[in-house]
Amino acid sequence: DAKTTQPPSMDCAEGRAANLPCNHSTISGNEYVYWYRQIHSQGPQYIIHGLKNNETNEMASLIITEDRKSSTLILPHATLRDTAVYYCIVRVYTGTASKLTFGTGTRLQVTL
Amino acid sequence: DARVTQTPRHKVTEMGQEVTMRCQPILGHNTVFWYRQTMMQGLELLAYFRNRAPLDDSGMPKDRFSAEMPDATLATLKIQPSEPRDSAVYFCASGLVNPGNTEAFFGQGTRLTVV
Numbered sequence: 001d002a003k004t005t006q007p008p009s010m011d012c013a014e015g016r017a018a019n020l021p022c023n024h025s026t027i028s029g030n031e032y033v034y035w036y037r038q039i040h041s042q043g044p045q046y047i048i049h050g051l052k053n054n055e056t057n058e059m060a061s062l063i064i065t066e067d068r069k070s071s072t073l074i075l076p077h078a079t080l081r082d083t084a085v086y087y088c089i090v091r092v093y094t095g096t097a098s099k100l101t102f103g104t105g106t107r108l109q110v111t112l
Numbered sequence: 113d114a115r116v117t118q119t120p121r122h123k124v125t126e127m128g129q130e131v132t133m134r135c136q137p138i139l140g141h142n143t144v145f146w147y148r149q150t151m152m153q154g155l156e157l158l159a160y161f162r163n164r165a166p167l168d169d170s171g172m173p174k175d176r177f178s179a180e181m182p183d184a185t186l187a188t189l190k191i192q193p194s195e196p197r198d199s200a201v202y203f204c205a206s207g208l209v210n211p212g213n214t215e216a217f218f219g220q221g222t223r224l225t226v227v
Contacts, residue, residue: 042220043218044155044203046217100157100216102147102155103154
């Protein structure tokens with residue numbers, strides 16, 4: 001699976017949009033981009049995933065560049081409860097190899 | 113509200129003792145993952161199962177760790193004998209894996225302390 005690079009930490013003011021970048025320059029054509037987050041002392045939580053089109057759900061939006069070498073997770077109106085470590089993962093489903101490999105993630109701190 | 117259930121939530125044991133951690137995956141999910149999280153190593157995949165069959169346990173120390181799925185409602189992770197370096201939070205996750213979707217739902221974890 002392709003390696004990802006994320007900034008170790010970011011700050012965001014409550015109510016503002018949080019834009020979390022992820023670089024995955026070695027991504028292959030059949031690899032998906034997944035985002036998870038982990039709030040302190042809890043298990044990771046799925047946020048969103050995509051292949052090449054931008055995606056949106058009730059939690060966030062995922063913007064993938066046309067060359068798919070990077071992506072941005074957008075939390076449109078960050079709240080204090082969004083403070084967490086956010087993981088960007090790229091992986092391929094082969095029918096047997098479907099593991100999720102977590103990197104070090106971005107620690108997002110939402111402040112008043 | 114379907115969720116992955118892990119027991120126990122906390123476990124303190126002495127070095128050399130056997131530890132068994134249990135996981136009840138979400139009903140209908142066909143894949144179960146075991147992860148270990150420490151401050152130093154982050155989230156590490158230990159093993160995962162598809163339809164109760166082990167697919168990959170390369171992340172697991174074979175001499176002391178074992179993972180099984182006796183049935184579709186129970187996954188277990190055993191450590192025998194336990195060592196202080198095994199102290200970590202162990203997460204179980206389950207998912208219904210198919211092409212294009214490998215969303216995994218995580219449990220709350222078992223915090224293991226080996227003294």
